[in-house]
Structure formats: structure tokens, C-alpha cells
Amino acid sequence: MMVRIITALIALIMTATLSVTLAQAQQGPLRIEITEGVIEPLPFATPSFVPENGESAEMGAQLASVVAADLQGTGLFRQIPSSAFISTVSDFGAPVQYADWKAINAQALVIGAVSVAGNNLTVKFRLYDIFSGAELGSGLQFQGTVEGWRRMAHKVADAVYSRITGESGYFDSRVVFVSETGPKIDRKKRLAVMDYDGAGVKYLTDSSSLVLAPRFSPTGDRVLYTSYETGFPRIYVLDVGNVKRRVLESAQGSMSFAPRFAPNGQTVVFSQATGSNTDIYTMDVPSGRATRLTSAPSIETAPSFSPDGNNIVFESDRSGTQQLYIMSAGGGEPKRISFGQGRYGTPVWSPRGDLIAFTKQSKGRFHIGVMRVDGSEERLLTASFLDEGPTWSPNGRVIMFHRETQGAAGRSSLYSVDITGRNLRPVRTPEGGSDPSWSPLQK
Amino acid sequence: MNTGQVISATGHAALIGWLMFGGVFRAEQLPIKATEVSVISGEAFAAMLAAQDAPRSSTEVAQPAQPNIENEAVDVPQPDTTPAQEIPVVAQAPSADDAPDMTDLTPLPEAEVSDEAPVLPTPEPEVSVVAPVTSDRPVPRPSDRIAPEPVAVPEPEARPDPVQQDAVEQADTGEAVAEPQDATAPDEATSEIVTEAEQPAAALETSIRPPARRPTRPAVQAAEAETPTPPEPADTSSAVNDALAEALGQAGDAPSAPSGPPLTAGEKDTLRVAVQKCWNVGSLSSAALETTVVVAVSLAQDGKPLTSSIRQIGSEGGTAASVEQAFATARRAIIRCGSSGFKLPSDKYDQWKDIEMTFNPERMRIK
Numbered sequence: 001m002m003v004r005i006i007t008a009l010i011a012l013i014m015t016a017t018l019s020v021t022l023a024q025a026q027q028g029p030l031r032i033e034i035t036e037g038v039i040e041p042l043p044f045a046t047p048s049f050v051p052e053n054g055e056s057a058e059m060g061a062q063l064a065s066v067v068a069a070d071l072q073g074t075g076l077f078r079q080i081p082s083s084a085f086i087s088t089v090s091d092f093g094a095p096v097q098y099a100d101w102k103a104i105n106a107q108a109l110v111i112g113a114v115s116v117a118g119n120n121l122t123v124k125f126r127l128y129d130i131f132s133g134a135e136l137g138s139g140l141q142f143q144g145t146v147e148g149w150r151r152m153a154h155k156v157a158d159a160v161y162s163r164i165t166g167e168s169g170y171f172d173s174r175v176v177f178v179s180e181t182g183p184k185i186d187r188k189k190r191l192a193v194m195d196y197d198g199a200g201v202k203y204l205t206d207s208s209s210l211v212l213a214p215r216f217s218p219t220g221d222r223v224l225y226t227s228y229e230t231g232f233p234r235i236y237v238l239d240v241g242n243v244k245r246r247v248l249e250s251a252q253g254s255m256s257f258a259p260r261f262a263p264n265g266q267t268v269v270f271s272q273a274t275g276s277n278t279d280i281y282t283m284d285v286p287s288g289r290a291t292r293l294t295s296a297p298s299i300e301t302a303p304s305f306s307p308d309g310n311n312i313v314f315e316s317d318r319s320g321t322q323q324l325y326i327m328s329a330g331g332g333e334p335k336r337i338s339f340g341q342g343r344y345g346t347p348v349w350s351p352r353g354d355l356i357a358f359t360k361q362s363k364g365r366f367h368i369g370v371m372r373v374d375g376s377e378e379r380l381l382t383a384s385f386l387d388e389g390p391t392w393s394p395n396g397r398v399i400m401f402h403r404e405t406q407g408a409a410g411r412s413s414l415y416s417v418d419i420t421g422r423n424l425r426p427v428r429t430p431e432g433g434s435d436p437s438w439s440p441l442q443k
Numbered sequence: 444m445n446t447g448q449v450i451s452a453t454g455h456a457a458l459i460g461w462l463m464f465g466g467v468f469r470a471e472q473l474p475i476k477a478t479e480v481s482v483i484s485g486e487a488f489a490a491m492l493a494a495q496d497a498p499r500s501s502t503e504v505a506q507p508a509q510p511n512i513e514n515e516a517v518d519v520p521q522p523d524t525t526p527a528q529e530i531p532v533v534a535q536a537p538s539a540d541d542a543p544d545m546t547d548l549t550p551l552p553e554a555e556v557s558d559e560a561p562v563l564p565t566p567e568p569e570v571s572v573v574a575p576v577t578s579d580r581p582v583p584r585p586s587d588r589i590a591p592e593p594v595a596v597p598e599p600e601a602r603p604d605p606v607q608q609d610a611v612e613q614a615d616t617g618e619a620v621a622e623p624q625d626a627t628a629p630d631e632a633t634s635e636i637v638t639e640a641e642q643p644a645a646a647l648e649t650s651i652r653p654p655a656r657r658p659t660r661p662a663v664q665a666a667e668a669e670t671p672t673p674p675e676p677a678d679t680s681s682a683v684n685d686a687l688a689e690a691l692g693q694a695g696d697a698p699s700a701p702s703g704p705p706l707t708a709g710e711k712d713t714l715r716v717a718v719q720k721c722w723n724v725g726s727l728s729s730a731a732l733e734t735t736v737v738v739a740v741s742l743a744q745d746g747k748p749l750t751s752s753i754r755q756i757g758s759e760g761g762t763a764a765s766v767e768q769a770f771a772t773a774r775r776a777i778i779r780c781g782s783s784g785f786k787l788p789s790d791k792y793d794q795w796k797d798i799e800m801t802f803n804p805e806r807m808r809i810k
Contacts (some may be wrong), residue, residue, distance in 0.1 A: 029739065029797035030706060035805050037722035037776075076726040102782075106774060129771065131778040133750065136771075166768035167728035262698050352729075 041078035042107050044071060047089040048082075049112035049123065056116040059146075063114055063123060063153045071155035071170040073197065074398075075423030078165075080106050092124070101130045108136070110160055119145050125151045127160050150199060151442070154177075158441070170393040171196060171311045174439040175224050175400065176214045176240075179203065180412050180432035188435065191225060193240060196393070196438070198414075198428040204243055213389075213435050214238075217261045220439040224259040224268060233257045235270055237285065249288055256281075258301050263309040264330075271294075271301040280314055282329075293331035304356075305329065306349045306373075313337075313347040313356055313373075324358060326373065337375030346389055349373075352396035355419065359388045359401075368401045370419055381421040385410075391438045400427065402434040582629065583652060703793050714785055716749055721780035724772060724807045731768040734761030735803045738773045746784030748777050773802040 013268045046068045049060035059139035071077040085099035092113035101109050124141035128134070136422055140159055142152050151172055158169030159226035179192040179201070187208035191214050194200055198306040204223070205211055213235070214225040223238045238245040251258040252273055262282070269282045272290075278299040281289045294300045298318035306329075313326050316334070325334035338344040342362025349356055353373070360367040360380065366387040370379040386404040393400070397419060404412040412434045414427040427433070706714075724732060737757035741749045755770045777800070787795050 029799050030711070030795050030797045032711055032718075032799070033801040033803055034715060034719045034722055034773075034776075035803045035806050036721060037724045037802075037804065039725035039807065040723055042723060042726045107779075129775065131775050131782075132771070164768075165726050165728045166731045166764050238609050 004239045030333070037435060041072075041076055043078045043080050043105050044068075044108040044110065045080045045085065045101060045104070045106040046071075046110045046112075047085065049114045049125070050089060050092045051091070052113050052115035053117075056121075059116060059121070059149060060112070060114050063112060063149065063156070064110075066150055066329070067110060067151035067160070069153060069197070070169075073425070076161075076162065077108075080104055082401075090193040092126075096128050097151055098128075098133050101128075104231045106130050108160070108164060112156065116146060119147075121146045121149055121152060121440055123149075123156060125156050125159070127163055150195065154195070159409075168395045168399065168441065170395045170398060170438075172442050173394050174220065175391075175414075175436050176204070176216055176439070176441065177389060177402075177414060177426075177429075177433045177436040178211060178214065178427065181207070182433055184408055184410060186394075191223070191238070192429075192433075194429065195222075201430055204240070213258060215260045218263055218264070218265045218440060220392065220442060222261075223437075224261060226257045226259065232278070235259045248283060248285070250290070258303065260304055262305045263307055269303040269305060271303065274298060280312070291331075293327065294334070300325075302346050304348045307351055307353045308420065313349055315345045315347060324356070324375070335362040338371070338378075339375060340378055348356045348390050348392060350392050350396040351394060355396070357390035357392060357399050359390065368399060368417065371400070381414070381417050381419070382424060387415075389435050391436050393438055394441045401436060402436060404434070492575050527585070530657065616711055677711050706788070708793055710788060710791075714787060714798075715796070717785050718776055722773065722776035722802065724804050727768060727772060727804070728765060730761050730765035730806075731772070732804045732808045734765045734769040735759040735801065736766060736769045736773055736807075737771065737799055737801045738777065739797070739799050740777055741794060741797050742781070742785065742787070744789065744796075746781065746787050748781040748785075750778060753777060769802065776802075 004291045010186045024073045032423045040364040046064045051057040062271050068079045084104045087097040089111050109128040116121045122143050126139040127136045131138045144152050154171035157171045162171040173192050173196045173411050176193045177187050181188045188212050190207040191204035191211050195200050202315040210228040214223050226233050235248040236245045255273040259268050271278050272281050279294045280300045280303045281290045281292050296318050298325050300316045303312045303314040316325050324338040324344045324347050324383040327334035342360050344358050344360050346359045347356050355370045365383050367380040367392050368382045368387045384403050385406045390399045390401045398416050400416045401411050403415050404410050410433045414436050418425040739754050739756045753774050758766045768770035
């Protein structure tokens with residue numbers, strides 16, 4: 001008996017020793033966990049697109065310039081100047097000299113080619129991951145008209161952006177806004193539409209009457225806006241293609257404003273003021289039938305649909321101060337989502353559905369901010385004398401808004417900012433601008 | 444739980460199981476002896492007791508042996524001699540003083556007694572100390588984060604020159620150029636310049652995002668990390684052989700362990716830092732920032748990654764597209780920062796020739 005116990009103890013000690021030894025030894029490959037990275041623009045190179053015929057010689061540099069500007073404007077990419085290039089690209093099909101591009105720390109390389117035949121423009125490109133030594137995705141080709149060369153460049157940039165970041169781009173999109181001229185006391189306003197980067201501005205209305213709050217339809221072919229043409233605010237639907245419009249009739253003696261399309265493109269949600277009370281209504285555009293969604297004695301306005309069309313976020317002062325609420329698309333008891341200090345307004349639901357952008361007024365300053373749809377994780381992105389009217393980029397990554405400077409000579413202009421709060425930059429327009437509304441990506 | 448703990452726990456569990464069920468502590472059945480007994484009645488028992496003799500007291504007590512006393516005289520120490528002391532000299536007592544001469548004494552003056560009460564001097568009025576009125580707690584004043592204007596340089600104090608000097612004529616072209624002095628910021632200013640995008644002023648108004656739950660190890664890794672089922676113990680008679688067989692059996696099922704000493708924590712940290720400084724997540728989508736990928740890579744002896752060996756062996760979260768983006772970014776990081784070779788001890792190459800890197804962007808998400 002004693003011999004067995006002693007034997008067992010010896011076995012225990014030996015096993016424990018062996019186990020510890022084995023545990024200390026490394027099993028299989030070395031394993032490490034990386035949790036801290038860096039956030040910096042990704043360096044890329046975009047040589048001039050190779051002209052495949054004589055007529056396209058000038059177009060190649062222009063296309064490359066727009067592509068580079070699109071990518072660099074996101075703040076996620078950094079263009080390597082052409083003066084640093086070691087290799088020259090003269091043949092679209094030639095093998096890439098990875099070592100030359102690696103030497104200048106280019107991590108992505110966009111090589112393109114362009115050909116012009118009459119009024120037809122053909123643009124093609126390839127994207128290379130330099131450090132992987134391989135092409136990123138397949139080559140892509142676009143065809144269009146010479147006049148639409150900027151759109152072709154935007155589409156190339158969208159494809160590059162999408163392949164590197166994994167999310168869709170927003171470059172081939174347009175923005176409708178209110179173009180403003182003159183001093184504050186006598187400001188002329190008219191509707192205008194432009195590319196997302198401020199190029200190609202076209203005016204949709206004249207400045208004979210006050211226009212406000214234009215909003216693109218989900219398909220980008222129509223615009224809702226409010227006009228004081230008759231002295232009272234009324235909502236109009238404007239066809240962007242042929243600039244024809246029609247009014248959305250509202251009840252007699254009431255004022256309608258702050259319209260916005262539902263995701264289905266057939267329903268419009270708007271505010272209607274009757275007497276001293278303002279409530280939210282929806283209207284079926286084809287039939288003109290309106291439905292009242294709120295009936296509180298307070299002011300409810302600035303409604304915005306969720307991307308799935310099931311909910312509406314709006315602002316209301318029913319609690320005594322201007323706050324944000326969410327209710328079902330069919331009406332019902334709203335739920336308050338903003339609880340911070342200050343006043344919240346002009347909420348807009350992100351195309352991704354995860355965030356709500358808003359304007360916040362607090363301590364004498366205006367902010368553009370975002371919060372989760374449940375009101376959590378509020379994050380203020382900007383701060384100035386007057387920031388207002390956020391609108392989302394088609395991919396939900398960027399917010400455009402307008403900023404007005406102080407004083408009688410103050411000017412209103414458009415800005416964009418990433419949802420991280422970085423990359424705040426002005427959007428160049430020929431005149432002042434306000435009330436931007438971003439279109440979806442163009443087909 | 445790391446691999447070492449798993450092995451140790453499994454070994455112990457197997458040993459304990461073997462000890463409990465292997466029969467080590469099983470007691471052998473002892474032989475049973477049967478004894479026949481007879482039943483007697485109470486009277487018979489009492490009669491039996493009475494028949495026994497009463498106990499006898501014993502008076503013979505063994506005396507302890509007397510100790511042998513030695514009669515040899517013991518040297519007694521002699522007492523110390525009394526030291527000689529000097530006899531003090533008794534001082535002579537002083538003689539009594541002579542009686543004083545009292546003839547020339549002058550009589551004491553009589554005391555002047557007055558019935559009037561003395562007039563006490565009026566004390567100085569006490570100055571009462573007024574307790575200070577407790578002021579309200581000071582309310583902090585809003586201060587500008589950045590001083591609107593620098594404080595003006597103070598005028599230098601005028602000091603008479605002890606030596607009179609001749610007036611200096613002003614040069615035609617010379618203009619007195621004041622030496623540049625550092626502007627002194629007001630007391631409430633701060634050295635931090637607040638930009639709009641950084642928005643520290645608004646930071647207090649934002650809700651604090653609760654720390655996200657640490658993701659579990661990817662499924663692929665979890666599957667690999669599962670402890671293999673220990674084999675059935677060999678039916679041997681030796682307990683030592685059983686235990687060794689179990690322990691060695693586990694080691695045999697595990698992947699082949701590289702030889703040599705393992706990398707130290709510092710060496711692993713060096714590798715980790717080298718990779719993460721090239722792991723640029725700035726261009727990743729939100730979905731890709733929710734994706735953890737595990738990438739396997741083999742290194743050459745000079746520390747350079749073998750590009751063809753880089754492969755994704757696991758992922759967690761995100762979509763297929765986001766996994767692809769996350770892997771591409773991780774791959775780029777390994778190649779970029781390993782282009783000149785990772786700084787790893789060459790004598791431990793067997794330990795780091797194959798590496799599995801888990802790229803977890805949890806801390807890099809938009810907050």
C-alpha cells in the first residue's frame with residue numbers, strides 16, 4: 001500500500017514538472033495580437049492617364065487630376081506628386097515597376113488610359129496594390145461623352161475608393177442648394193445644382209422669390225423645395241431634368257414647409273402650420289392625399305425618414321426646449337432621443353441608418369453633430385457662429401452643411417466634414433450657398 | 444487561458460482521474476476473524492465477579508538511589524578585601540556671630556492710611572475684532588481659452604544714470620528696433636490651441652462610449668486552441684509509466700514545438716510595435732473596423748516576410764467584403780514594415796519563422 005502511494009506521488013511530481021515544461025515551450029507558430037494601428041492618409045499615385053490617340057492627350061492629365069482631387073479630398077488618401085515619380089507610365093498594358101513605386105512609398109497606383117472618338121470618350125483604369133505586388137480588382141472601362149468627362153473621372157475615383165476602403169464612394173453625385181448673393185438684409189436666393197465638389201453649377205430657379213430647403217428625391221431626378229412665391233410658403237416638386245415644377249397643395253390657410261421625400265420616392269413628409277400650431281404630415285404625391293402624424297400643441301418640424309422608411313425623426317419643443325424625437329412612420333407616440341444641453345434641430349437620418357446628423361445650438365454656438373439613433377454617442381463635429389442644415393453623402397461617410405459668418409456682411413457657404421470630425425473643408429461655389437441636399441450616386 | 448495552462452490542467456485532471464479510478468488508493472480487503480462468544484445470565488456474571496480476589500495494595504515502593512556526594516572540599520572564593528577609604532576632614536564649626544549693634548537704628552516711618560478708595564485708571568477700550576463675513580463660494584469665471592491679446596510689455600522702470608552721458612544724435616537711417624520679447628499670456632490663458640475639429644470644448648458634452656466587449660478569439664483559432672482529447676491510459680502496471688505516457692501522449696498530439704528558447708516578452712513587443720506602426724486603418728470602412736482577422740506569415744531568416752506565405756486563417760465580425768479589406772490592410776502592414784526585415788534574434792529563428800498575427804481594430808474604431 002505504502003509503495004503505491006509513494007509511486008503515485010512521484011508520478012504526480014513528474015507529471016507536474018513535465019506539464020510546466022511543456023506549457024513554457026511554444027506550441028506551433030508564434031502568436032501576437034496587434035491592437036494599435038495608425039490613422040493616416042494612404043499614399044497613392046495617379047500618373048496622367050495614357051492617351052490612346054491624339055485627341056485625348058490633354059484629357060489624360062485632366063482625368064487624373066480629378067481622380068486625385070476626389071481621393072485626396074476625402075482625407076483618407078494622400079497624393080504623391082508627379083515630380084517624385086521614378087517610373088513613367090506610357091503604356092496602359094505595360095508591367096508595373098513595383099520597386100519604383102515602392103521606393104516612393106506609394107501604396108496604391110492608379111493607371112488609366114483615355115481615348116476620344118468624336119464626341120465619345122472612353123476611360124479605363126487599373127488599380128495596383130504596390131506592396132502586395134498585385135492588381136487590386138480588375139480593370140474597368142467607362143464610356144460616355146466628352147462633355148461628361150468629369151463624371152467619368154468621378155466614377156473612376158468611386159471605384160478606386162470602394163476597392164481600397166470597402167465602402168461605396170460618393171464622388172459621382174450632385175448637390176442641390178440655395179445659391180445666395182447680396183448682403184443679409186437684401187439677400188437673393190435661388191436654387192442651384194452642382195457636382196459634389198462644387199463644379200458644374202446650374203441654376204434651377206431665379207431669385208425673384210425666396211426659396212428654402214431643397215431636398216433631392218431618392219432617385220435624384222426630382223427636388224422638393226419651399227417657395228414664398230405667393231407670399232405664403234408652399235412646397236413645390238421640381239423635375240431636375242426639364243426644370244418643370246408643380247405645387248403640392250396644402251390645406252387652406254395653412255403654411256407648408258420643411259418637405260422631405262420618403263425612401264419610396266412617392267411619399268413626402270412635411271410640416272404644416274395652422275394658426276400657432278405646427279404638426280407633421282405625410283402626403284402621397286400622386287394622389288395628393290395628406291395624413292396628419294402629430295397632433296401636439298407644440299411645434300413639430302424638420303421630419304426625416306429612416307432609410308427603411310419605418311420611422312421618422314423630427315424636432316419638437318414639446319418638452320419646453322427644442323429636442324429630437326423618433327416616431328413610427330405612421331405616427332404614434334414619439335420617443336425623445338436627445339437629452340444634452342442646448343437645442344437640437346434639423347435631424348437627418350444617415351443613409352446607413354446607424355446615425356442621425358443634427359444641428360445643435362449650445363452656449364451661443366452652433367454645432368453639426370451626429371448621434372446614434374437611440375441618442376447615444378453624441379459627437380459634435382463642428383463649432384462656429386452658425387452651422388446648420390446637415391446633409392449626408394450617399395455612403396454616409398461625409399456630412400455637408402452651411403456655415404454663415406458673423407456681421408452684416410456675413411457670407412453663407414458650404415462645408416463638408418467627415419463623420420469622425422476630421423477633414424473639415426469648404427466646398428467652393430461661385431456664390432454663397434446654404435441648405436445643401438446631397439443626391440444619391442448617379443447611375 | 445493559454446496553452447500552458449491548458450496542458451497543465453489537462454495533465455493534472457488526467458492524473459487525478461487515474462488516481463481516483465485507477466485503483467491506487469483502493470484498500471485491500473482484510474481477512475475477517477470469527478470469534479465464538481457465549482451468553483451468560485446476570486446472576487452467573489455476579490457470581491463470577493464475587494469469586495475473584497479483591498485487589499491487593501502494594502506497599503513496596505522502589506526508593507530512588509541516593510546520589511553520591513563527593514566529600515572533596517570545594518574552593519570557596521575569598522571575599523574581596525575592603526578598600527581603604529580616606530577619612531574626611533571635618534570642617535571646623537563656625538563661631539556664633541556677635542550681637543549686632545542696635546543703637547543707631549532709625550525708627551520706621553508710620554504708614555499713611557487713607558480712607559478714600561483709590562481711583563483706578565480707566566482701561567483702554569478694547570478693540571473688538573469683527574469676524575469677517577463669510578463670502579459665498581467664488582463662482583469660477585469663464586475665461587478665454589486663448590488670450591485674445593498678449594499682455595503689453597511693461598514699461599521699464601526709470602533709473603537715473605549716475606554718470607551723465609552725452610546725448611547721442613539719432614542716425615538718419617537707424618530706427619530703434621525693439622528686441623523681441625515673449626508676450627506674456629494672461630493668468631487664465633492656456634498654452635493649448637483649440638481647433639474646431641479637435642473640439643475639446645464639446646468633449647464634455649459628448650456621451651462616453653462604454654468600453655466594447657473584448658471579442659473572443661476567432662472561431663478558427665478557438666478550434667485550433669481546443670485541447671486534444673487525451674488518449675486512453677495504457678494498461679501498464681507501473682503508475683509512473685502511466686503518468687509519463689499521458690503527458691507524452693499530449694505532447695505528441697500537439698503541433699511540433701519549435702526547439703530552442705522562446706521569445707521573450709520584450710522581443711514579442713518589438714515585433715508587435717514594428718507591425719502596428721505600418722497598420723494604417725485610416726482608409727478602412729466602418730465595417731472593416733469591426734472586423735478582426737488572423738493572418739499567418741512565414742519569415743525568412745533575415746526577418747523578411749515571405750509574401751507568398753501571407754494568408755488569412757481566421758476572422759471575426761464584419762462582412763465578406765470587410766474581411767477582405769481588413770486582410771488587405773494587414774497584409775500591407777506586414778509587407779511594408781517587414782521589407783527591411785523584422786528585428787528578431789537570429790538564434791531563435793525556429794521560434795519566429797512562422798507567426799500568426801491577430802489584427803484587432805477594436806481600439807481604432809470611430810469614437
